[in-house]
Amino acid sequence: MTNFNLNFKKKITSDKIFKLAATLAGTYVLVIVVLMAFQLMSESYPIWEKEGLSFITKTDWNAVEDRESFGVLPYILGTLTTSAIAMMIGVPLSIGIAMFISDAPPKIGVPLGFLVELLAAVPSVIYGLWGLFVFRIYFRDWIETPLHNAFGDNIWLFSGNPYGLDILTASVILAIMIIPTVSAVSREIMKAVPQQQKEAAYMLGATKWEMFKLAIFPYSKTGLIGASILGLGRAVGETMAVTMLIGNSTGLGAIPSSLFGPSQTMSSVIANEFVEASPASVHMPALIGVGLVLLLIAIVINVVAHLLVTRMLKIKEGAINN
Amino acid sequence: MTTLTIKPISMESSILSESPSTVDTKYKMIAENVTVSYGGIDAVKNVTMKFKEKSITALIGPSGCGKTTFLRCLNRMHDMTKNAKVTGKVMIDDVDLYSKEIDPIYHRRKVGMVFQKPNPFPTMSIYDNVTAGLRLNGIRDKKILDEIVEDSLKMAYLWDEVKTNLKKPAIELSGGQQQRLCIARALAIQPEVLLMDEPASALDPIATQKIEETIIELKNDYTIIIVTHNMQQAIRVSDYTGFMYLGDLIEFRETTKLFTDPKNELTSKYVKGHFG
Amino acid sequence: MNSIQQKRQEYRSLFKQNVAKRLLVDKSVRVIVFSCVVIAIIPLGSILFEVFKNGLAAISIEFLTQTPGAVGSGEGGIGPAIQGTLIIIGLASLLGVPIGVMSGIFLSEYGDNAFARFVRFFNDVFMEFPSIILGIFAFLVIVLFLGHFSVWAGAFALSLIMFPIIARTTEESLKMVPVTYREAGTALGLKKWVITFRIVLSAAKSGMITGILLSVSRIGGETAPLIITILGSSQFFSSMDTPMDALPLRIWRLSLLPYDSAQLQGWGAALVLIIIILGINLGVKYYFMNKKSGLFESIIKQRRNITK
Numbered sequence: 001m002t003n004f005n006l007n008f009k010k011k012i013t014s015d016k017i018f019k020l021a022a023t024l025a026g027t028y029v030l031v032i033v034v035l036m037a038f039q040l041m042s043e044s045y046p047i048w049e050k051e052g053l054s055f056i057t058k059t060d061w062n063a064v065e066d067r068e069s070f071g072v073l074p075y076i077l078g079t080l081t082t083s084a085i086a087m088m089i090g091v092p093l094s095i096g097i098a099m100f101i102s103d104a105p106p107k108i109g110v111p112l113g114f115l116v117e118l119l120a121a122v123p124s125v126i127y128g129l130w131g132l133f134v135f136r137i138y139f140r141d142w143i144e145t146p147l148h149n150a151f152g153d154n155i156w157l158f159s160g161n162p163y164g165l166d167i168l169t170a171s172v173i174l175a176i177m178i179i180p181t182v183s184a185v186s187r188e189i190m191k192a193v194p195q196q197q198k199e200a201a202y203m204l205g206a207t208k209w210e211m212f213k214l215a216i217f218p219y220s221k222t223g224l225i226g227a228s229i230l231g232l233g234r235a236v237g238e239t240m241a242v243t244m245l246i247g248n249s250t251g252l253g254a255i256p257s258s259l260f261g262p263s264q265t266m267s268s269v270i271a272n273e274f275v276e277a278s279p280a281s282v283h284m285p286a287l288i289g290v291g292l293v294l295l296l297i298a299i300v301i302n303v304v305a306h307l308l309v310t311r312m313l314k315i316k317e318g319a320i321n322n
Numbered sequence: 323m324t325t326l327t328i329k330p331i332s333m334e335s336s337i338l339s340e341s342p343s344t345v346d347t348k349y350k351m352i353a354e355n356v357t358v359s360y361g362g363i364d365a366v367k368n369v370t371m372k373f374k375e376k377s378i379t380a381l382i383g384p385s386g387c388g389k390t391t392f393l394r395c396l397n398r399m400h401d402m403t404k405n406a407k408v409t410g411k412v413m414i415d416d417v418d419l420y421s422k423e424i425d426p427i428y429h430r431r432k433v434g435m436v437f438q439k440p441n442p443f444p445t446m447s448i449y450d451n452v453t454a455g456l457r458l459n460g461i462r463d464k465k466i467l468d469e470i471v472e473d474s475l476k477m478a479y480l481w482d483e484v485k486t487n488l489k490k491p492a493i494e495l496s497g498g499q500q501q502r503l504c505i506a507r508a509l510a511i512q513p514e515v516l517l518m519d520e521p522a523s524a525l526d527p528i529a530t531q532k533i534e535e536t537i538i539e540l541k542n543d544y545t546i547i548i549v550t551h552n553m554q555q556a557i558r559v560s561d562y563t564g565f566m567y568l569g570d571l572i573e574f575r576e577t578t579k580l581f582t583d584p585k586n587e588l589t590s591k592y593v594k595g596h597f598g
Numbered sequence: 599m600n601s602i603q604q605k606r607q608e609y610r611s612l613f614k615q616n617v618a619k620r621l622l623v624d625k626s627v628r629v630i631v632f633s634c635v636v637i638a639i640i641p642l643g644s645i646l647f648e649v650f651k652n653g654l655a656a657i658s659i660e661f662l663t664q665t666p667g668a669v670g671s672g673e674g675g676i677g678p679a680i681q682g683t684l685i686i687i688g689l690a691s692l693l694g695v696p697i698g699v700m701s702g703i704f705l706s707e708y709g710d711n712a713f714a715r716f717v718r719f720f721n722d723v724f725m726e727f728p729s730i731i732l733g734i735f736a737f738l739v740i741v742l743f744l745g746h747f748s749v750w751a752g753a754f755a756l757s758l759i760m761f762p763i764i765a766r767t768t769e770e771s772l773k774m775v776p777v778t779y780r781e782a783g784t785a786l787g788l789k790k791w792v793i794t795f796r797i798v799l800s801a802a803k804s805g806m807i808t809g810i811l812l813s814v815s816r817i818g819g820e821t822a823p824l825i826i827t828i829l830g831s832s833q834f835f836s837s838m839d840t841p842m843d844a845l846p847l848r849i850w851r852l853s854l855l856p857y858d859s860a861q862l863q864g865w866g867a868a869l870v871l872i873i874i875i876l877g878i879n880l881g882v883k884y885y886f887m888n889k890k891s892g893l894f895e896s897i898i899k900q901r902r903n904i905t906k
Contacts, residue, residue, distance in 0.1 A: 022707065026708075028701065029762065029765075096635070116635070118876075121879045122875075126649065129853055130644070202402060204507070207623070207624035208624055209623060210624070267728055274826045279742070299727075302723055459616065466612060543603075543606070
């Protein structure tokens with residue numbers, strides 16, 4: 001009798017320990033996030049103290065002692081500009097790819113999908129290397145220079161002599177980098193459209209493209225927007241490839257003025273300047289402040305994206321239960 | 323005058339039992355030697371059926387007998403299914419749907435389909451659902467669209483219930499109403515043949531009754547082929563019935579004759595409820 | 599009767615003879631959509647081609663084992679970088695894999711409540727944090743605290759990238775194991791942790807290993823967090839408290855130099871890195887595809903037997 005009771009107790013204890021360990025592991029991410037928020041805020045405090053909220057609106061970037069003045073606006077604009085252009089190029093391509101693969105027979109669809117996903121396996125720094133020594137040359141000579149020569153005088157977008165290390169080059173590489181994410185998620189969303197919807201369209205005598213317009217796009221609109229915003233989130237956080245291609249100007253010079261002009265993003269300025277900044281000055285807190293702003297923007301974008309994607313999948317379930 | 327086969331019709335060529343009348347029997351649709359296989363397994367085996375104009379034909383049989391698979395051949399729905407191979411001919415008005423020369427969408431307009439579960443386009447209104455097929459065919463004139471919408475919804479016995487608010491989203495309708503909307507949507511493209519795959523199986527008894535009444539009314543203008551697992555429904559609604567089993571067409575006769583005096587033992591067992 | 603027929607005919611006559619045009623539009627869309635795929639794959643092809651073409655010229659035993667020579671001299675190699683990458687991946691895995699797996703177990707086996715949903719949400723959001731920020735965090739809590747660059751900081755930063763991914767893939771792999779496995783274990787009177795580790799985990803093994811290896815290949819290419827935690831170096835690893843080199847760092851630094859010889863070394867380093875990363879990726883996909891196809895094929899075969 002006693003033996004039985006002891007064993008019973010032991011069993012409960014070891015399971016309890018296991019549950020505790022698992023729960024602690026689950027809590028780890030919460031702890032890290034809280035700690036991170038706290039650290040970023042407290043270590044960047046000096047810059048907020050010095051500049052206040054105008055840190056977000058100023059365009060200075062001066063690390064010289066006694067004349068220190070920092071403002072993160074140029075880099076916010078740089079991030080938003082490159083990401084926006086990346087989306088304008090990358091999202092339509094991704095949706096086209098998703099359309100093709102979601103409808104292709106598996107023999108073709110699976111290998112192609114695999115190849116597109118392989119794009120995601122290439123490290124950012126190698127995108128940068130290739131962009132710097134290969135892509136940039138062709139891009140500058142075949143696309144940027146002709147555009148500049150044709151429209152440079154009239155359209156401010158194309159002014160500025162193109163050297164290849166500029167917003168446009170960085171944005172195009174960024175577009176390539178977000179394609180795997182956006183197309184993979186879009187593909188899943190398109191596949192989630194119920195077969196009966198597609199059949200209804202075909203029954204009416206629709207061509208494949210018309211079937212997409214009738215059955216797939218209206219149904220998956222929300223999810224596709226979510227997928228695009230997911231891509232935006234990726235683009236915003238990208239560092240290395242952008243750093244290597246964007247020209248790395250600072251302060252006023254970093255405000256996007258033309259497609260062929262240099263700029264800098266929040267992540268690239270941190271990567272470029274962090275090791276050089278002395279913790280004694282306000283420079284490092286300024287960079288940490290940039291990091292804080294970047295983090296907030298990234299979080300908002302990703303939360304919105306996740307909500308849109310999951311909402312679309314919930315609608316699908318609701319429609320079936322109707 | 324009556325020629326009946328007792329063995330599965332796939333083994334011999336079949337001849338519909340003809341009633342002793344002088345009415346010129348015109349066949350709207352003829353399916354000849356249709357075989358459907360999925361990855362090596364035959365779901366429909368060499369089935370031949372002829373559908374008289376303006377008649378209702380019911381296809382019955384136990385689950386898995388191939389009746390829905392066969393139905394879907396009649397408007398080339400299997401083009402969408404991966405791995406499906408279809409051989410044989412399906413003729414509408416003497417034109418083979420499966421001929422290589424003509425793209426199927428020319429002919430899919432002639433054949434409307436209503437599916438087992440109501441599947442209106444969820445993001446569209448009632449009006450837009452009905453006009454979906456019309457807009458594909460280039461009709462933009464609002465007056466004409468309005469006219470056809472009213473006509474189709476009336477035929478589907480839905481007009482009175484929705485005429486006050488056609489812009490309402492289609493998914494706000496009840497199940498039975500949605501199914502009638504799907505019927506209206508299929509009718510809007512002015513088909514000549516209507517295919518129905520267990521159209522009432524997802525509906526409650528009252529909605530089912532309404533659908534059946536609609537189907538009987540439609541017979542006056544359309545050739546209808548309806549798959550059903552409900553034998554009483556087949557009896558209530560159809561003129562001819564085909565009984566399928568494991569991919570073969572076992573028997574195909576006038577409904578009353580098939581149910582009261584089946585010539586094939588298998589048919590007899592099925593209609594008596596010995597299996598199914 | 600006739601008037602109804604007439605009406606139908608009239609309506610039908612209104613259909614535009616536009617089928618040919620519609621088929622043309624459809625064909626054009628197919629072409630456009632296919633060219634999107636081609637446009638996406640061209641960069642992949644170009645990158646792989648250029649890395650192999652340019653990098654091969656740099657590869658030699660010396661290149662793979664020596665320390666870098668004088669800047670711009672073209673001598674020396676990337677030995678420390680290769681060593682550094684292997685070390686940092688190993689340490690990061692040590693920190694990230696156990697946490698990730700246990701997190702995944704938590705989400706899967708104890709995950710049916712509001713707190714777990716909360717954790718899952720945070721996990722998903724955290725996965726998308728820019729890696730440079732994770733680097734800053736590691737810098738603040740370790741480098742600043744210790745007063746010098748530290749290999750631990752780099753490993754910690756990379757582990758923060760790894761563990762949410764591993765938690766996700768572990769959770770999904772565990773969830774794919776049928777409930778019946780766990781029920782059988784309970785029926786045998788086994789403790790829950792025994793069931794989880796002995797039975798469920800072994801059934802989910804291939805999925806979990808895939809997730810772990812893919813996250814390893816992901817951090818192998820990470821640069822940004824390493825810049826501010828281990829800094830990079832021209833020497834082989836000496837201690838945990840000194841800067842260390844890694845392949846992505848070396849590639850970046852080499853790309854900044856204006857010398858052709860540096861460029862060549864950069865391609866060489868990129869080649870080594872790509873081989874490691876693609877090796878893991880392709881290896882995993884092959885292994886997983888073969889296992890997966892076995893399982894899926896049998897399911898598909900079963901479904902086919904129930905044809906209508």
